[in-house]
Structures are given as structure tokens and as C-alpha cells.
Amino acid sequence: MKNKSAFEVDERGYYGNFGGAFIPEMLYPNVEELRLNYRQIMESPDFIEEFERLLIDYVGRPTPLFLAQRLSEKYNAEIYLKREDLCHTGAHKVNNTLGQIILAKKLGKHKIVAETGAGQHGVATATMCALMGLECIVYMGEIDMERQAPNVARMKMLGAEIRPAKSGSKTLKDATNEALRHWINNPIDTHYIIGSVVGPHPYPDMVARFQSVISKEVRKQLFEKTGNENPDYVIACVGGGSNAAGVFYHFLDEPDVKIIAAEAAGLGIESGKTAATTFKGKPGILHGTKSLLMQTDDGQVVEPHSISAGLDYPGIGPLHAHLWESGRAQFLGITDRESIDAGFELTRLEGIIPAIESSHALGALKHLPLQPSDTVVIGLSGRGDKDLATYMKYL
Numbered sequence: 001m002k003n004k005s006a007f008e009v010d011e012r013g014y015y016g017n018f019g020g021a022f023i024p025e026m027l028y029p030n031v032e033e034l035r036l037n038y039r040q041i042m043e044s045p046d047f048i049e050e051f052e053r054l055l056i057d058y059v060g061r062p063t064p065l066f067l068a069q070r071l072s073e074k075y076n077a078e079i080y081l082k083r084e085d086l087c088h089t090g091a092h093k094v095n096n097t098l099g100q101i102i103l104a105k106k107l108g109k110h111k112i113v114a115e116t117g118a119g120q121h122g123v124a125t126a127t128m129c130a131l132m133g134l135e136c137i138v139y140m141g142e143i144d145m146e147r148q149a150p151n152v153a154r155m156k157m158l159g160a161e162i163r164p165a166k167s168g169s170k171t172l173k174d175a176t177n178e179a180l181r182h183w184i185n186n187p188i189d190t191h192y193i194i195g196s197v198v199g200p201h202p203y204p205d206m207v208a209r210f211q212s213v214i215s216k217e218v219r220k221q222l223f224e225k226t227g228n229e230n231p232d233y234v235i236a237c238v239g240g241g242s243n244a245a246g247v248f249y250h251f252l253d254e255p256d257v258k259i260i261a262a263e264a265a266g267l268g269i270e271s272g273k274t275a276a277t278t279f280k281g282k283p284g285i286l287h288g289t290k291s292l293l294m295q296t297d298d299g300q301v302v303e304p305h306s307i308s309a310g311l312d313y314p315g316i317g318p319l320h321a322h323l324w325e326s327g328r329a330q331f332l333g334i335t336d337r338e339s340i341d342a343g344f345e346l347t348r349l350e351g352i353i354p355a356i357e358s359s360h361a362l363g364a365l366k367h368l369p370l371q372p373s374d375t376v377v378i379g380l381s382g383r384g385d386k387d388l389a390t391y392m393k394y395l
């Protein structure tokens with residue numbers, strides 16, 4: 001049997017020094033029910049059949065692995081894009097919401113609660129609830145509801161109820177708190193779908209497993225195209241870290257694959273307006289997990305800044321904190337400006353408008369010592385339609 005990976009969660013829900021389940025007693029039964037059942041359900045033939053069938057027929061998988069010729073010429077390496085932007089709803093998030101919805105049904109839950117920041121996870125959740133006929137409540141910061149009005153409209157059209165989070169900074173972190181509170185009050189019939197590899201164990205592991213379909217496909221596709229299933233580099237952007245976990249997953253124990261995580265540096269790592277958690281964060285606890293967190297000396301969460309709403313989170317998932325601490329992954333801070341430039345570059349060279357989140361991964365290219373013989377895989381986590389107004393400011 002294969003030795004257990006150093007990057008797999010342990011029995012206590014830890015990746016190295018990070019992870020665990022730091023939850024109020026009232027949440028314990030919900031999280032414990034999930035912890036005791038998630039692996040068994042995910043490995044059952046019933047579950048696998050339904051998940052794989054809908055990934056193909058509904059989400060549109062496998063997504064293409066595209067050799068970006070002109071981008072490759074520009075950076076003097078062979079660059080492939082893993083096209084998660086072509087998933088139904090326009091980003092990788094749907095891989096996770098589909099998995100969690102099927103799991104919720106198997107647990108006998110018929111109501112779903114979720115948090116959302118930019119609205120992408122809320123839309124993915126509302127979509128799956130419509131497909132499955134489940135009731136859907138989405139908590140969203142009051143300020144985010146104003147900033148992301150089109151996604152609020154999409155969720156409403158899909159039949160979800162949107163509840164504004166009016167506490168604190170009225171953004172993602174507050175929406176997450178309120179969604180957790182809702183779950184405490186509705187433990188029997190409700191499942192909470194978290195949108196990234198964050199939250200108490202078993203969420204980070206569960207979400208990473210659902211997203212791992214990305215690198216599973218990459219290995220197969222790359223082998224078909226090049227005769228080698230391992231690239232020299234894999235690159236992905238990290239907000240909470242779910243698309244990155246998916247892109248990295250099947251390469252974590254392949255030491256010849258260099259893993260590059262692109263964080264949002266905002267106006268610059270030292271500008272005070274940043275979301276570069278591995279550079280500015282310290283170990284702390286947020287939303288039930290111990291990880292790196294941007295905080296003041298007395299432990300108050302520091303408001304992050306990024307031009308991209310999907311990367312605007314003050315922490316990262318515990319797997320990524322461990323990849324950082326162990327040195328397995330290299331973390332780069334990509335500024336707002338660098339990501340915008342990289343987004344325009346991809347659009348003009350390849351005819352693909354990336355989400356600004358994904359543009360941070362593209363922005364990493366110029367920081368790497370690439371050789372002509374290098375094969376690079378970039379996770380293109382989402383499409384840029386939602387970001388056009390922001391891009392236009394720079395035209």
C-alpha cells in the first residue's frame with residue numbers, strides 16, 4: 001500500500017501544525033455527523049456514480065487542457081491552461097457544490113445554507129439547489145450585495161433566499177459567521193456548504209477531495225499530450241485555496257513538480273492594502289480552523305484588500321499553510337496591477353478573458369526562471385465576464 005502522504009489530513013484533522021476543528025459546542029453535533037460520514041459516503045459506489053455522471057453531463061467535465069501557443073512563445077516555455085472557466089457557472093466552485101449537495105442528500109438533509117463573498121460560491125450553490133430541488137439560503141455581506149448586484153440577481157432567479165450580513169465589516173467573514181450561526185439553529189435538516197478549503201475539519205479535506213478532479217484530469221491529459229503526466233510547474237491562485245488544492249492535489253507527492261501558489265498582494269505586500277496571507281499572516285484561528293491569518297497583535301482580523309473579490313479573504317486553508325511552512329509550495333504575491341496586466345495579456349494572446357482571480361496565477365509567470373524545456377500547467381479557475389467593469393477601468 002502507498003505510504004500516507006505528508007500532505008494528507010491526519011485523524012485529528014491537521015496538516016502539520018494547521019487545521020483542526022475549533023468550534024462552539026453547539027456546532028459539534030453537525031460537524032461530527034459530517035466527520036463520521038463523509039469519507040464513507042464519498043467512497044460509496046452510489047455517490048461516485050452520481051457525482052461522476054453529473055460532472056460530465058451537467059458541469060461539462062473533463063475541462064480542456066489547452067496548450068496556449070502564443071503565451072508559450074512569450075514566456076519561452078510550454079504553457080498549458082486547465083480550463084475551469086468552461087465549467088457550468090463559469091468557475092471551479094461548482095465541482096465542490098455538486099459534491100456537497102449529493103452528500104447532503106445522502107445525509108438526509110433537504111435544506112442548504114451557504115456564505116458567499118463575491119457571489120460566485122452563492123451562485124454555484126443556488127444552481128445545484130435548483131437542480132436538486134433543495135431549499136437554499138445564502139448569507140452575503142450587505143456591502144458585497146451592493147458590489148456584486150448581478151450575482152445577487154442570478155441567485156434570486158435560481159430561487160435562493162439571500163440574507164444580508166449586517167455585522168462587522170459586512171463582507172465575507174461576517175457572512176460566514178452568520179451562516180454558521182444559522183446552521184447551529186437548524187442542525188437536523190440543514191447542510192452547510194462551505195465554498196473553499198477552509199472551516200473546521202472535515203471541510204478542508206472534503207472540499208480538496210471534490211476539487212482534486214482537476215489534477216486527476218490534468219495528469220491524464222498531459223500524459224496524452226506529452227507522454228509525461230508530471231509538468232515542471234503547476235500554478236494556481238489562492239484565496240481560501242480550493243482551486244489551488246484541486247490543481248495541486250495529485251502532484252503533492254511528486255517532488256519533481258514545482259508548486260507555485262499566487263496570492264493577492266493588492267497594492268503591494270507592504271502597502272497595508274493586501275491579501276498576501278503567507279507574507280503578512282501569523283498562526284491564528286478563523287471560522288473553526290487553525291491556519292495563517294492576517295491579524296493585529298491582539299488577534300483582531302485585519303481587513304484584506306484585493307482587486308479580486310474572490311481572493312479578498314484574510315486567511316488561507318490549513319493545507320496551504322502547511323505547504324507554505326514545509327516549503328513544498330512557493331508562494332508569490334501578485335499585485336492588483338500585475339494581475340490586470342496578465343489578464344489583458346492572456347485575452348490578447350489567446351482570446352480568453354480570465355477571472356481576475358485567475359489572472360493572479362498568470363501574473364506569476366514573469367516571476368519564474370522558466371526554461372524552454374519546462375512544461376507549465378496554470379489553473380484557469382474562472383471566466384472574466386463578471387470582472388469586465390473592473391478590467392475596463394484599465395483599458
Ligand SMILES: *Cc1c(COP(=O)(O)O)cnc(C)c1O
Binds near residue numbers: 091093120238355357
Ligand atoms: C472563488 C474563486 C477563487 C478563489 O477561491 P479559492 O477557494 O482560493 O479557489 C478563485 N478563482 C475564481 C474564479 C473564483 O470564483
